[in-house]
Amino acid sequence: MKKNILKATLVAAFGLIAGFNVYNSQKSDVMSELALANVEALADDAESGEDFTNGTDCVAVWENYTCRGKDGKLYSYSIPKANS
Amino acid sequence: MGLGLYQFPKEEKEFMQRLFFIVIAGILMSGCASEKKKQELERVSNIAYTTITDSIYSSMPGKITALNGRVYWHDVTEADNFIHVVDASSGKEVYSFGNMGDGPNDFAMPIPSVSTEGFYLSDLQKGIEHLYVFGEDGACHVDRGSLEKNSEVTRMLHVGKSTIIALTPGAENLFKVSCNGTTQAGGKFPLSEKVGNAFYLYQGNMDYNANRNRLVYSSMSFPYLATYSLDGCKLSLDKELPEKIDYTVQDGNLVTAKDSKRGAMELALTKNHIVTLDRDVVVEGEKPKGASPRDPSTLPHSLFIYDYELNLTHILNMQFPILRICGDSQGDVVYAIVLSPEYKLIQINISSINDSRNAK
Numbered sequence: 001m002k003k004n005i006l007k008a009t010l011v012a013a014f015g016l017i018a019g020f021n022v023y024n025s026q027k028s029d030v031m032s033e034l035a036l037a038n039v040e041a042l043a044d045d046a047e048s049g050e051d052f053t054n055g056t057d058c059v060a061v062w063e064n065y066t067c068r069g070k071d072g073k074l075y076s077y078s079i080p081k082a083n084s
Numbered sequence: 085m086g087l088g089l090y091q092f093p094k095e096e097k098e099f100m101q102r103l104f105f106i107v108i109a110g111i112l113m114s115g116c117a118s119e120k121k122k123q124e125l126e127r128v129s130n131i132a133y134t135t136i137t138d139s140i141y142s143s144m145p146g147k148i149t150a151l152n153g154r155v156y157w158h159d160v161t162e163a164d165n166f167i168h169v170v171d172a173s174s175g176k177e178v179y180s181f182g183n184m185g186d187g188p189n190d191f192a193m194p195i196p197s198v199s200t201e202g203f204y205l206s207d208l209q210k211g212i213e214h215l216y217v218f219g220e221d222g223a224c225h226v227d228r229g230s231l232e233k234n235s236e237v238t239r240m241l242h243v244g245k246s247t248i249i250a251l252t253p254g255a256e257n258l259f260k261v262s263c264n265g266t267t268q269a270g271g272k273f274p275l276s277e278k279v280g281n282a283f284y285l286y287q288g289n290m291d292y293n294a295n296r297n298r299l300v301y302s303s304m305s306f307p308y309l310a311t312y313s314l315d316g317c318k319l320s321l322d323k324e325l326p327e328k329i330d331y332t333v334q335d336g337n338l339v340t341a342k343d344s345k346r347g348a349m350e351l352a353l354t355k356n357h358i359v360t361l362d363r364d365v366v367v368e369g370e371k372p373k374g375a376s377p378r379d380p381s382t383l384p385h386s387l388f389i390y391d392y393e394l395n396l397t398h399i400l401n402m403q404f405p406i407l408r409i410c411g412d413s414q415g416d417v418v419y420a421i422v423l424s425p426e427y428k429l430i431q432i433n434i435s436s437i438n439d440s441r442n443a444k
Contacts, residue, residue, distance in 0.1 A: 049376070061377045062407065063304050063349050064147060065287050066193075066238045074193050074209060074235060077146065077160055080284055084377060 052078075059084040126437070127367065129401045133432045136419070137175040140427035144378075148410045148421060148429075151198040154178070154218070155419050155429060157408070158196055167196065167205065169224075170429060172419070179224050181216065189214075189228060199242035200294065208234045236260075236283075241292050241299070243314065249299060251290055254283030258301070261317045268317040271301075274308040274326060280336040289351035293413050298322065298392055300358055303347040306331075306340055309358070309394055325394045346371075349384060352411035352418050357434060358390040359418055361409050367401045380405055380423055387418065389434060398437050 053059050056069035058078040067078040136155065146158035155170045165180035182205055183190050195206045202217035208231060215227040237260070239251040247263040258271030273286055288303040292314075299312040299319060310324040330341035348360035363371055364386035374382040383405035389398040404424035411418055416435035421427055 059377055062383065064289070065284070065304065068235075068283060076193060077144065080281075083281070083284055 053081055057081045125396055125399065127364075127399045127401055128437060129367075129403075131400050131402075131432060131434070131436070133402075133430045135175075136172055136429045136431055137170055137177075138426060138428040139175075139177065140421060140429055142427065145408060145421045145427055147196050148408045148419060149196055149198045149203065150410050150412050150417075150419050151203060152218070155410070156196060156198070156203055157421065157429065158182075158194070166194070167203075169203075172431060175429075178222070179218075181224070181226075182214075188212075195237075195240050197239075197241050199244065201242065201245055204240075204242055206231060206240050208232075208237050208240075238283075238287050239290050241290060243292055243294065247314070247317070249290070249292065249314070249319070251288065251301070253286035253288070258286065259312075259319055261314070261319060263317045266317055268319075270319045271312065272310070272321050272324070274303055274306070274310070274324075275329070275331075275338070277333060277338055279333060279338040281338060285338055288347065291351055291353045291411070293353045293355075293392075295355065295413060296392055298353075300351065300353055302351045302360055304349065306347050307345055308347060309360070309390070311358075311392065311394065323394050348388070350406075350409045352409040353413055354411040354416045354418060354434065355413055356391070356416055356438075357411075358392065358394070359409060359411060359434070360388045360390070361406055361420075362386060362388050364388075364399050364401055367399075383407060383423065387420075387432075387434075389437065398434075400432070400434070400437075 049060055056067070056071060056075055057080060058067035058069050058075045059081050060078045064077060065079045067075045067080055069075055140157065142159040142161060144161045146160035148155055148157045153172050155172055157168050157170070159166045159168060163184040165182060166184065167180060167182040168177055169179040170176070171178050182194060184192070189212070191205065191207045191210065193207055193209045195208070197204045197206065202215050204213060204215055206213045211231050211233040213229045213231045215229070217225050217227070219225055234250070236252040236255045237250040238253060241249045243249060247261065250260045252258065252260050255269070257269035258273050259269065261268050261270065279285065285305050286303060287305065288301055290299060290301045292299045297313050299314060300309070302309045306329045307327040308325070311322040312319045313322050327345070330344050331338050348362045350361035352359040361384055363384040368385055372381055385402050385405055387400040387402065387409070388396060389400065390396050402422070404422050406420050406422045408421040409418055416433060418432045418434055420430050420432065422430055
């Protein structure tokens, strides 16, 4: 009986260690919560981004471009929709 | 009768000896020159860096600049205190300032820049300019002034106390230089075409190395790098590094071919190097089609290092996406905001790349 319990414990421990290693190796490929929130905010701005583009004819980008919107105003970090 | 050798006359012999040495010297000299040209581009994948701070809390860090051991970064999504000042040695944020709005001291479209005088926030839509100077006591003093409004300017640089260089991509000339009350337009557009979308097409980054008297301009829409020297108010083209661009002109607008190579995303100057942020397709592969224009997977991972003769000497392949860079013109230090895994500010000393080359 004791032998069986020991075997079961060893198997469980092995499984836990293996699972933890697999989780760790995957974690490095997943952005942290803050960065995900950044991405979601940017992506989310799929909605507000769409509103921005519809209102200005400019598309938000990473590069430090200045876009002259159809409303005559200048917008930073964005390019004309026609060039996106 | 012997098989005698022809005996050249003494003068002919001396002439031929001289000619022989001249030819050998010529071969050796041309060999040295081509050896210099053939110096291979070196890729470095393990350059050391230091994390200054991982407290870059923003969904979109904007331009960064460095002056006197402080790094200034612009949070473009923040309306209050959008400029953050980080002490590079301690990593601590020491100051924040700059508000967006309609008030007389608020900004609509701030353009950050640094010079030996301090940190400038200029707004050519509102016609205001603030100069922030840190005193020896660590306090920040603000000098508020005004500027002539100009909607053609996308970048500005201050050189010393009285010279301003503005990038005017859609105007008649690429640059406008104001100094001592006068203004001179100049500069060479990368392409000779006069097109309707020049304001977008010729936008780029520019920076000035005062020690070398070199203004460097790099276009963002296609690969192009140029250096200029400044004499009073006059800019003179020194060198340019164009690349062949596939384009057509449609309805008066220049349209680059789909999937054509873009220009460098960012530019930084150090004491001895010009650094651009760009994608190294050999190592990183082609740019992926992101889920959105601000998809982090589309950010480049590489820093291209040039000397001031525009020779590409090294490519630093980093392990993470890089968003912004700036240089310290007093040394060979590059500051960068990278995504690893959150935004953080790092410092890379690139002087070691010369040591590895000299050691070979």
